[in-house]
Amino acid sequence: MAPLIEVRGLRFKYEDGTAALNGVDFQLEAGETVALFGPNGSGKTTFVLHLNGLLTGEGTVQVCGLPVNRKTIPQLRRKVGIVFQDSDTQLFMPTVLEDVAFGLLNLGIEHAAALSRAHAALETVGMARTASRAPYHLSAGEKKRVAIAGIIAMEPEILVLDEPTANLDPPGQRSLAELIAHLPQAKILVTHDIGFAQALCHRAVFFQDGVIAAGGTVEEVVSRLDWDFSVERSKFRP
Amino acid sequence: MHQAVVERWSRGNSLLHRRDPRAKIGALVVFLVALATAHRGLAFTAAGLLILLACGFIWARVPLAGAMARAGLVLPFAIVFALISWAAGDPGRAVALVIKSYLSAFAVLLVVSTTPLPVLLRGLEMTGTPQFVLLVAQFLYRYLFVIGREAEQMSRAAAARGASARKWIAASGPFRAAAGALAALFARSYARAEHIHRAMLARCFQGHFQTAQNLRFCRSDAVFVLAASLIPLAVRIAAERALPWPR
Numbered sequence A: 001m002a003p004l005i006e007v008r009g010l011r012f013k014y015e016d017g018t019a020a021l022n023g024v025d026f027q028l029e030a031g032e033t034v035a036l037f038g039p040n041g042s043g044k045t046t047f048v049l050h051l052n053g054l055l056t057g058e059g060t061v062q063v064c065g066l067p068v069n070r071k072t073i074p075q076l077r078r079k080v081g082i083v084f085q086d087s088d089t090q091l092f093m094p095t096v097l098e099d100v101a102f103g104l105l106n107l108g109i110e111h112a113a114a115l116s117r118a119h120a121a122l123e124t125v126g127m128a129r130t131a132s133r134a135p136y137h138l139s140a141g142e143k144k145r146v147a148i149a150g151i152i153a154m155e156p157e158i159l160v161l162d163e164p165t166a167n168l169d170p171p172g173q174r175s176l177a178e179l180i181a182h183l184p185q186a187k188i189l190v191t192h193d194i195g196f197a198q199a200l201c202h203r204a205v206f207f208q209d210g211v212i213a214a215g216g217t218v219e220e221v222v223s224r225l226d227w228d229f230s231v232e233r234s235k236f237r238p
Numbered sequence B: 001m002h003q004a005v006v007e008r009w010s011r012g013n014s015l016l017h018r019r020d021p022r023a024k025i026g027a028l029v030v031f032l033v034a035l036a037t038a039h040r041g042l043a044f045t046a047a048g049l050l051i052l053l054a055c056g057f058i059w060a061r062v063p064l065a066g067a068m069a070r071a072g073l074v075l076p077f078a079i080v081f082a083l084i085s086w087a088a089g090d091p092g093r094a095v096a097l098v099i100k101s102y103l104s105a106f107a108v109l110l111v112v113s114t115t116p117l118p119v120l121l122r123g124l125e126m127t128g129t130p131q132f133v134l135l136v137a138q139f140l141y142r143y144l145f146v147i148g149r150e151a152e153q154m155s156r157a158a159a160a161r162g163a164s165a166r167k168w169i170a171a172s173g174p175f176r177a178a179a180g181a182l183a184a185l186f187a188r189s190y191a192r193a194e195h196i197h198r199a200m201l202a203r204c205f206q207g208h209f210q211t212a213q214n215l216r217f218c219r220s221d222a223v224f225v226l227a228a229s230l231i232p233l234a235v236r237i238a239a240e241r242a243l244p245w246p247r
Helices: A044-049 A073-079 A096-106 A111-124 A140-152 A170-182 A194-200 A218-223 B002-010 B021-036 B042-059 B064-087 B091-112 B117-126 B131-160 B165-170 B174-202 B219-242
Strands: A005-013 A019-028 A033-037 A058-063 A080-083 A158-162 A186-190 A203-208 A211-216 A225-228 A233-236
Touching: A005 A044, A019 A044, A019 A211, A033 A044, A033 A194, A033 A218, A044 A158, A044 A186, A073 A080, A080 A140, A080 B174, A096 A111, A096 A140, A111 A140, A140 A158, A140 A170, A170 A194, A186 A194, A194 A218, A203 A218, A211 A218, A218 A225, B002 B064, B002 B091, B021 B042, B021 B091, B021 B117, B021 B219, B042 B064, B042 B091, B042 B219, B064 B091, B091 B117, B117 B131, B131 B174
Parallel strands: A033 A186, A033 A203, A080 A158, A158 A186
Antiparallel strands: A005 A019, A005 A058, A203 A211, A225 A233
16 A cells, blocks of 8 residues: 655755755655654654655655646645644634635635534534634634644545654643544654654654664654753664 | 634624625725825815714624724834825825825725725635735734734743843833844744744645635625725715815
């Protein structure tokens, strides 16, 4: 069976000349959950932004058998749902329900059906009670759940979560882990949280200087890392 | 933030809130034309229209004092142009400029505070407003929150390190410091706006805002637009008739 995501030799430079990706090879199989580890600035977020065409670099990226290019971008954005690190950037509509329905309406789904699916997604993440509230009045954990609802309402095949535990307290992290574990999609988790990854991921890859420097089970990758947060650099130990 | 308060007001459930946005837009246009073209008996006309708008706010259960204060945001700009007119020897025009600007802002605020923005934009779209204008309006509104929040965070961070407006003014280079802070504010806002736009694209945004509500223009909306258009016209005619024509 063909992998859901297949990336070969992906390279990307930002406009200021910073080389963020220097030849990334990656695969994601159906039903798999993979953690992306790596220090800040190692290219993890830049990489995931290539998966639905928000950034385009050199190399080949195939998602669900489709090459990422201008023509396929609308289809790819249905297939790959990205939950961004800062929920505030994702929640911008006046009410929670409208925000969750935003993507569905963009897909051309009829209003009543869009609202019904948005309600169902809010039920799934346990946030139905907040449907009529303004997103900026929610707590960090609630915002994260609503942001996830906005993505799963679109029924993507692949879910990408960028630093999902950022700004969450330990109970919030635990309940988020339970929620993510029950979502049926294949998932990519960009995270620094080893415990979170161990609880959810089948395997992990380690980004360093724009390439994947190591891969394996979460335990294997973690055991080979000299994880030093005090200098914000994680050195891969060969 | 002002826009957050107005956003909250717009989510009310009065009869005025429930009117179709096209009815409110139509009535607003008539109101603005009646006001803009009023010359004779402007004081009476303005007083009548002010009372009319105040009744509108009370009917919509929107706090009148707060709305009057917010409509005053337009005054600094109006007063600048009024002073120019005054200096040019036309004090009558200067006063008219201030009165008309304030009442126009008050009327627009009544519509905005009784209509959620996505619904208002949908109404404007259905009345033929160019898509580009609507897009700019929607982004402008969204990014006001962004700039407001960034400014709030920067001011909090500065206060945490002992900064205050008084110290800034007393400092030797207040303009330099203020310019630096403004530059930082806009750079931060720009970066955040980019992230928001990226998040919108990720959810299939294609340059066209959809609203979750279907609009329906019913008979009560037609009655409303007729009444809300005729009353300001009647106020103006009555005010003009109360005064003799100048000879």
